[in-house]
Amino acid sequence: MNENQLREQIVTMGRSLFDRGLTMGSSGNISVRTGDGWIMTPTNVCLGRLDPARLTRLDARGQHLDGDPPTKEAFLHLAMYEERPQDNAIVHLHSTHSVAVSCLPDVCEQDCIPPLTAYYVMRVGKLPLVPYHMPGDLALGDAVRGLAGRHSAVLLANHGPVVAGKNLEAAVYATEELEETAKLYLLLRGQNPRCLTQAQIDALQERYGKP
Numbered sequence: 001m002n003e004n005q006l007r008e009q010i011v012t013m014g015r016s017l018f019d020r021g022l023t024m025g026s027s028g029n030i031s032v033r034t035g036d037g038w039i040m041t042p043t044n045v046c047l048g049r050l051d052p053a054r055l056t057r058l059d060a061r062g063q064h065l066d067g068d069p070p071t072k073e074a075f076l077h078l079a080m081y082e083e084r085p086q087d088n089a090i091v092h093l094h095s096t097h098s099v100a101v102s103c104l105p106d107v108c109e110q111d112c113i114p115p116l117t118a119y120y121v122m123r124v125g126k127l128p129l130v131p132y133h134m135p136g137d138l139a140l141g142d143a144v145r146g147l148a149g150r151h152s153a154v155l156l157a158n159h160g161p162v163v164a165g166k167n168l169e170a171a172v173y174a175t176e177e178l179e180e181t182a183k184l185y186l187l188l189r190g191q192n193p194r195c196l197t198q199a200q201i202d203a204l205q206e207r208y209g210k211p
Ligand SMILES: O=C(CO)COP(=O)(O)O
Pocket: 026, 027, 028, 029, 041, 042, 043, 044, 045, 070, 071, 072, 073, 092, 135, 136
């Protein structure tokens, strides 16, 4: 895809996510890696009403080139890209059920949501919790850097998911799968649901690879 197509794709995906209530107000941000840097959503914009011409462009060193000022979490996206050279897009949302899980007192910090379904295992896998820091806190970058090599998705405590994918479509699919599985997890809490076994997980990863 050329740069204009990537810009249009960010706008289309942002509108779709917002229109379906997957993020609210001016929350969330999206980025894609280009041949010579990144295109990101600007800070304090609604993902449902992005202007392709005003998206932020960063150079290969992460410096602001043009467009509106970048998301306050540009450093967090860059930290994740650094650890995941195979990925070219990142989506961060305040999707309600995922945020709810990130606030639970007894959440497992190594893996916040059990392997309830095949598609969750295929698109997300293990989901570590990143300790709470305020949005824009540079400490989030270090925390994510330590996890992103092994995990394509992380959950920021009391905040929301950050999900990488090989392209924007893949990152959005994984974010949607995460949100729906978080919803299932909350529906099933206290009911001792049957999860996929390790053998079932291994078989999925053998056929479809690790997310
Ligand atoms: O989700 C957000 C902060 O966590 C949104 O921040 P930005 O508007 O700076 O992208």
